[in-house]
Amino acid sequence: MATFRWHVEFLLPGLPLAQPLTLDTIHVVPSPRGENGRSQSIGHLTFETEHYLFDSAARAKAVSQLEPVAVAAAALGGSVGEPVVTSVSLENRDTLEASGVPIPFEGHLTFQFDVLAADIDGTALTKGYRAALTLGPQEAPLWHRAARWLWKANSEANPYDQFLALWIAFNALYGPKKTDGEPSAIRDYLADAIPKESDAQKLLTGLLVEDLQLLGASGLRLRRDRSWQVADELQAVLGLPETKRSPRQVVTLACLVIYAVRCAIVHEGGFELPRDKEMHLVWASGRVLKAALMLVFKSRLGL
Numbered sequence: 001m002a003t004f005r006w007h008v009e010f011l012l013p014g015l016p017l018a019q020p021l022t023l024d025t026i027h028v029v030p031s032p033r034g035e036n037g038r039s040q041s042i043g044h045l046t047f048e049t050e051h052y053l054f055d056s057a058a059r060a061k062a063v064s065q066l067e068p069v070a071v072a073a074a075a076l077g078g079s080v081g082e083p084v085v086t087s088v089s090l091e092n093r094d095t096l097e098a099s100g101v102p103i104p105f106e107g108h109l110t111f112q113f114d115v116l117a118a119d120i121d122g123t124a125l126t127k128g129y130r131a132a133l134t135l136g137p138q139e140a141p142l143w144h145r146a147a148r149w150l151w152k153a154n155s156e157a158n159p160y161d162q163f164l165a166l167w168i169a170f171n172a173l174y175g176p177k178k179t180d181g182e183p184s185a186i187r188d189y190l191a192d193a194i195p196k197e198s199d200a201q202k203l204l205t206g207l208l209v210e211d212l213q214l215l216g217a218s219g220l221r222l223r224r225d226r227s228w229q230v231a232d233e234l235q236a237v238l239g240l241p242e243t244k245r246s247p248r249q250v251v252t253l254a255c256l257v258i259y260a261v262r263c264a265i266v267h268e269g270g271f272e273l274p275r276d277k278e279m280h281l282v283w284a285s286g287r288v289l290k291a292a293l294m295l296v297f298k299s300r301l302g303l
Helices: 055-076 093-098 122-133 140-155 159-177 182-193 197-205 209-216 230-238 247-266 278-300
Strands: 004-013 021-023 026-031 040-049 087-090
Touching: 004 055, 021 122, 026 055, 040 055, 055 122, 055 140, 055 278, 087 093, 140 159, 140 278, 159 182, 159 247, 159 278, 182 247, 182 278, 197 247, 197 278, 209 230, 209 247, 209 278, 230 247, 247 278
Parallel strands: none
Antiparallel strands: 004 040, 004 087, 021 026, 026 040
16 A cells, blocks of 8 residues: 655744754744744644545645644744645655556645744643643544634734634633533633632733723623623722732633623623723733633643
8 A cells, every 4th residue: 555655844933942843743943033023933744644635635634733733832822823834745756656656636735823922942832732632532622723713813913803813712612611601601611720829820910900900990791781790890809909809700800801891892782892992901801811811721731
């Protein structure tokens, strides 16, 4: 039986590795910054198949091998763009043709990672990659879907599109908890994903206090009758001395206010965001949500 050996070359814009890194058959090498000033790395991977692959099948195979790298990079860098390969070639084409194996078509693929972050440690990326490979069959699709929407968010220039893509990434993770409405699912998910006060404090330490204060002062409410003054609850908790407030409660209430922002944007549900605050709330919500996503990614990957 013939063996088809594929060679895939790729570019990883925004991935600031300090030195070459090998992850199984994936080889990544640092590269000079691109024209837009973003750091980048280039690399290649190889894989073998027993049958010739047409474009869509070759694409799926290559992306499936790179996806764990993207999941790990999302945890460490937080700004992963949608994958697109600079070239795919059949490495042993001459040998196969010489032995009489028909080659019906040689596909050409392009993909790219957009990973914008401070320097990413190769050891941490390797650890995250290994952990991503061990995600179970029920869990892996959720994290991969969340990572894809994170890529989408980081490829958007419009702040509303960025925020909504980040929310969909978050929704992909808390969705399985939904049995009694969105707020309950969010609370239940965060209780599992951020089980320790110290974990929540790590998140809060990296956030802008002004973003949390803006969410708390937004006046947003939840429930159909708008009886749940969730923003006021957040504002009240933020007003407590640090020794008397729960970091986990702050994170949960902030995410619930962000859910209210999302509802106001998507549905306007009888409650319109104050026009002078709307854009600032969208930016603040996006920053807090991205930080929360990075935390749960890191936690699940053991980083």
